[in-house]
Every structure is written in structure tokens, then in C-alpha cells.
Amino acid sequence: MITNTDLEYKGNQLPANIVKFKKDVDTLYFFTSNDVVLQITIVRDSVIRFRYTTTGSFEKDFSYAITKYASRGYNKLEIEEHTNAFQITTSKLICNINKSDLKVSIFDAKDKSLLNQDEIGFHWEESYEHGGDIVKMSKVSNEGESYYGLGDKSEHMNLKGKRFQNWATDSYAYGKETDPIYKAIPFFIGLHHKKAYGIFFDNSFRVFFDFAQEKRNVTSFWAHGGEMNYYFIYGPKMNDVIENYTDLTGKPHSLPPLWALGFHQCKWSYYPESKVKEVTAKFRDLKIPCDAIYLDIDYMEGFRCFTWNKDYFPDPKRMVKELADQGFKTVAIIDPGIKVDKDYWVYQEGLKNDYFCRRADGPYMKGKVWPGECYFPDYTRPDVREWWSGLFKELIEEIGVKGVWNDMNEPAVMEVPNKTFPDDVRHDYDGNPCSHRKAHNIYGMQMARATYHGLKKFCYPKRPFVITRSAYSGTQRYTSTWTGDNVATWEHLWIANIQVQRMAMSGFSFAGSDIGGFAEQPSGELFARWVQLGAFHPFFRVHSSGDHGDQEPWSFDEEVTNVVRKFIELRYQLLPYLYTAFWNYVDHGEPLLKSMVLYDQDDQQTHYRTDEFIFGNQILICPILEPNAKGRRMFIPRGKWYNFWNDKVVKGGREMWADADIDSMPFFIKAGAIIPVYPVQQYVGEKEIDQMTLAVYYFEGKEDSQLFDDAHDGYDYIKGRYSLRTFKLTGKPTELIIQQHKEGKYITTYETFKVNIHGLPFEIKEVQIDNVQIPLEQIKPNGKNSLVVDKNFNEIHIKGV
Ligand code: GLC
Secondary structure, three states, rough: OOOOOOOOOEEEEEEOEEEEEEEEOOOOEEOOOOEEEEEEEEEEEEEEEEEEEEOOOOOOOOOOOOOOOOOOOOOOOEEEEEOOOOEEOOOOOEEEEEEOOOEEEEOOOOOOOEEEEEEEEEEEEOOOOOOEEEEEEEEOOOOOEEEEEOOOOOOOOOOOOOOEEEEOOOOOOOOOOOOOOOOOOOOOEEEOOEEEEEEEEEOOOOEEEEOOOOOOEEEEEEEEEOOEEEEEOOOHHHHHHHHHHHHHOOOOOOOOHHHHHHHHEEOOOOHHHHHHHHHHHHHHHHOOOOEEEEOOOOHHHOOOOOOOOOOOOHHHHHHHHHHHOOOOOEEEEEEEOOOOOOOOHHHHHHHHOOOOOOOOOEEEEOOOEEEEEOOOOOOHHHHHHHHHOOOOOHHHHHHOOEEEEOOOOOOOOOOOOOOOOOOOEEEOOOOOEEEEHHHHHHHHHHHHHHHHHHHHHHHOOOEEEEOOOOEEEOOOHHOEOOOOEEEOOHHHHHHHHHHHHHHOOOOOEEOOOOOOOOEEEOOHHHHHHHHHHHHOOOEEEEEOHEEEEEEOOOOOOOHHHHHHHHHHHHHHOOOOHHHHHHHHHHHHHHOEEEHHHHHHHHHHHHOOOOOOOOEEOOOEEEEOOOOOEEEOOOOOOOOOEEEOOOOOOOOOOOOOEEEEOOOOOOOOOOOOOOEEEOOOOOOOOOOOOOEEEEEEEEEOOOEEEEEEEEEOOOOOOHHHHOEEEEEEEEEOOOEEEEEEEEEEEOOOOOOOOEEEEEOOOOOOOEEEEOEEEHHHHHHHHOOOOOEEEEEOOOOOEEEOO
């Protein structure tokens, strides 16, 4: 195995000089005298695709990552031939290609600054062992350049000085340095001189990245096969890089059902039925909100997917219905390994139709997972995916299960050294037959895709909810995800915080960690701190391995239960805010969480921050990551922020102390924000919401906020049945104006807004709603600045002295 770029290695081959050039609409070809061809496609003004072949012609163009819905088109495309180079110009980028060696340099079209430049550039090494090439790309790492992204890496936020590998791996109890783990997301962001760009290396083979580790001034990426095929995505804002990457690889196909943003309780495993009921009843007794309860592998008959252990669960349909009556949605696990058992219908169907993966020489791929020896569907075949989707009919349509959890889909195989299929296993790869070397990293994605389509069909007109462990770029279109088998340690809380932020900047926002830690047992304090962080993760689930003790909110002491309840309640109160952020993610790929560097890349202080992040657009969070803390030092980004707990305003751009006893955590709201707030519910839909609270945080200046709403399930919002409200706040020394702009056809259940104003620096003398003055008594009930207004107000104008 090649674990370094080995740039001096004599096997490395380089492109020769350009001898011919061809343009075909948006695609340009540069032919060299040694059969290397560089194909450049202008996807958008700020997105350029680079593809290289060493044989004179390209393989069939196929990618699981790129979505057919990706936007295409540019405003400008000029190509000029100069003495030493070709120059391509779009309205955002200038790209030079050297005639002598095919090296590429990319500049900002406006200020001509250098963004990215080949070092050796494209080079390759023939692989006698596998056939084909090991394809390599080396780039100059610029002065002060930082690197971010790459999915679930359990490392520092800034990847500079490190080397990584993408090979989806079942990694029980992984640690801070473990690499690779479950996901393979070959997308990173470079940031230097205040400008950010992204590189998406769309190659599903085993892929490597070196961020100025081997050589201080070189960043490189290479793959054990396939093509050198990457997209250069320009910002200069990191957010634009991420939105463009997410556009290319796909936004979630729909919003999640709102309940999926509630709290989920899981364990390996809750069984029998009486245990499940005991847990769910306790949530309701203790008034701890919860929307989803999980069934791990023990609900099955001998771990056979799509079966039930009838001793434990005699009547699943009745149970699922009874749970639903209490507001619980049942989520069940489904793994890829199908037990080799001639009396098992799924196995029989798979065998009869030849749906299982085979070894190179013909026998089926056989490997041990939970049920013992298994065969594995080849999800890279459309007919197999179709079959797999169909298997969910009973579980979803009949029994009423609301969500499916796909696990072990790296794919994981037990008791073998490489933990997965051998390289020779064959896959169809949607009509591009290949070995497991190429299909490994996309196997989990294709399984989740097939699962998603099954759920979508059988729960229609409701929205599907899927969760996956393994993923390749683009998997965010179908499913949510979690970070796998972590450990109940403080270090893992640090890791979880970074992983979920990193997933968000890698286009996959709907992510969370096993709260409390999967392996081992957390102290009550660690559990409470983890729930606090989890309340601000898009996917909010407690999960643990049963043999390490209990991890329900009441499994520790009463103080912990109370803290946990408080933060779960807070999550439910913030649901309209989170749902609005989710809509922005689904609509235009805006990440749900923003790391400090993503929030304010121009402030160098953010480049190495790890702990703080912005939840949505206007809430700043910083988890407590140590025991016995009464607070912590943290970084507050530039601007003014209200401490959520006491309304004190702080000015950012610096580190400061924030109090946070065990029942609290550092939590700030951006000045000027208008945060929509729900009443606490025990589960989504428990209450009919007839009034929405708007928490208004006075600010001398302007700030826009949004509120999205719809039926919380179904697809009507796609047909325009949504309600999007934009609030424009303008604060002056003795005035506060809130204007509302409304969009969409959905009639919200709430009729009024309760407007609570925080931090008003003046005494109110006059209030006008849509130019009509209202009696002052209406705004000061209980001495607080609060008023109730019709939801369709256009303008609230508050004046003081
Ligand atoms: C794997 C999963 C874990 C699950 C267990 C049993 O370890 O990562 O979440 O509980 O398998 O299904």
C-alpha cells in the first residue's frame, strides 16, 4: 500500500507538453504528446471540473456523488492562447494551463490574486498489482493556508499538517487519531489570504490527502485507482464553497418530518416489548420530551433483517400503534448482511434473483456479521436497489415503523483482518462493473439510497426518515447520519463536537453523535454535558451499547435528569428556529452549523478554533468539555451577543469567560436576532400551536431573521404550501422597527405572535402596529416588554425617549 506521495519515486510519470486543444461547448480538452488528456469543464462561473486520463481517452463518465439536479451554466467563458499557456476566463475565475507541463494555476478573476496552483500537478504511477494507475495531484500550499472538511475525521478542525485516508471502516471505540473511520467524503476547503476554495476529489477508490504534512509547502491528494477527477469550487466565502459543493452533490431530497428534529432515545437493545413500553412510559411520566424510540438488532428473529422475534414482540403492529398513540415514532435497524439460511425468505429471494455480491471467481461473498454467515446485496445494481426498497413494504406500510437505521454498511465484516469485503468482490456499479476497491466507499451510500426509496414509497405522503453510518459524498440527499461507535469519555465529547461541525461543512448537516458515548459508561456529569451539546446538533439521539449500563435521562441522579429535561425542553422550544435553518439547508445548501472559521473567516483568530459554533445563523454555542466546570473561556466572534441566560450583552472578537454551572452552558444570541420559539411539547404535534413567540434581541443597527413553517410533514411545501416570514429589525437609540415580509401559501396554525423584546435601552412611549397606535398597557404586562400581535402584521414601530 502506498501511504505517501513518494514524489521522487522513479515510477512517477508526468504529462508532456500540450500538442492539441479542442473546445466543445462548456468543455475544453488539452492533448499532450504522451497521451495525457486534460478535460476541463466549466460547471459554473465558480466551479470548474478537472479530469485527466493517461491513455488518450476517458472512461465512461459516471458518479454516484454528482446529482442530476446540480445547477449548471456560466455567464462568461473566454479562452485565449498565449505563448506559454492557455488561459480560461469566467466571470469569477481565471485558469492558466501551462503548455509545457500541463500545470494549472487558478486566480480570482476580479483582483487577479492566486488561489490555487499545481506543484507537480497531475502525475501517476502504473499499478502492476491492480492494473490501472495510482493517480496523484500535488498543489502548492500557500503561506498561512488552512484546511477544513473531509467529513467525519476525528481530528482537530484545521487539517493542516496532517494526512488522511478515505476508506469507510467499522471503527468500534475509535479515538482521536483513528483514521479512516466510517465515512469517505473527499471534499476539503482551503483558506488563505481571506479567500476560500474547495476541492471535491470525486474518486471512490481508497483516497489519500496530505495537507502540507510530508512537505511544508505541498498539499496533495491521490487515489489507488480511477481517474484524477476533481472539482475546483471557488468562494471566496467558505459558505459559498460549501453551498456550491452541496449543490453539486445534492441537498436533502426533502425536509425531514419535524418529529425527526425532536429527541430520540436508543439503546442496543430495548427488548422485549415491555421494556420498550417501560422506557417510553417513563419519558411521559417524567415529562421529558421524546419523539423517537429505536429498536436495535434484537427485535429481529436471529438478526434476520425484515423479521421479528415474536417472543419479544408478539404483535409489532399493535405495539408500534400504541407507541404512536403516545407520540413515539418507532425507528428500526436494518443491516446489509442477509443471513445464509435456506428457510429465510429474504435470503431465498436474493439467491433466486442473484442479487448478492460475488467474489471474482464466482462464489458469493460470504462474511460474518450479527446473524453469522451472511451474503450481501449488491446495492450498486438498480434492480437490487429496487428489490431492497420493496422489502420495506411490511415494516413501513403495514407495521407503521416511521424510520430506518442502516448500520454496518461500510460494509462491516467480523473476524477478518480488513473488517470488510476482500478487494476482489465484484460490483455492478450501475453498469460499470468493478471490484470492491472502487465500490467500497459508496456501498453504504447505495444501501441508504435504496432504503430511502423504500421508505419514501411506503410512508407516502409522509416524509421518510433514514439514518446511515457509512457515507460517500452525496449521501446527504437521502439520509441523516451519526458518528458511529464512540466512547463515553470527555475527549469523545470534544471529538463529537468537531465531527458534527465538520460534517456540516462537508455538506452533510443532518448529523449527530451517540450522546453519552456508545462504549463504556459516562458519569452523570458527562452525560448531562453531552445532552447539552446534542441539543444543538441537527440529529439528537442518545445511544449506547447495552452491556455498559443504562443511558436514559433518569439513569443517573435527579440533578442530571433535571438538566437533561431542561435542555431537551430547550430543543423543543427552538424547533421552529431549527426547522427554518433546515429549510435553508434543503433550499440552498447552507450548513446548519457554522464553525467559527466558517462564520467569520476574515478574522484569523477563528482559523484554529474548535469548540464554538453557530447553530443556524444567530445562536452561538460552546459546550463544556471538562468535568467540574463552572464555566469556561471561549471565543466570541465579532459583533454583539446576548448571553441567553441573563441578557447581558458582550462584544466579540475575543476570548472571554462564560459562566456555565452544570445546569447551564455557554449560549449566546446575536444582537438583532428574532428567534421563533415554541411552547414545550412532549413530542412534535402534541399541541396545536396557536401562538408563536418571537424573542427579539434589540440591536442598534439592522438584522434580518426568518421563520419557515409548513405542515411539518408531507410534500405540500414543494408546491408552495409553506410560510416564509422575513423579519427586518432596525434599531435606533430611541426606536425599534420590525418589518415583516411574507411569502408562501401555507396558513399557519398560529394566529398571533407574542413578541418579547430583550435589551431595549429606552422607555417605551409609543407603539404603532401597521401605523395604528395601540394602548401602552398592551405592551407592558408584568412589567416586561411584550406584546401580542396578529401574525400578519407589516410593521411594529416602537418609540421611546
Ligand atoms: C454497531 C452500531 C451500533 C449498534 C450495534 C448493534 O456497533 O454502530 O450503533 O447499536 O452495531 O446493532
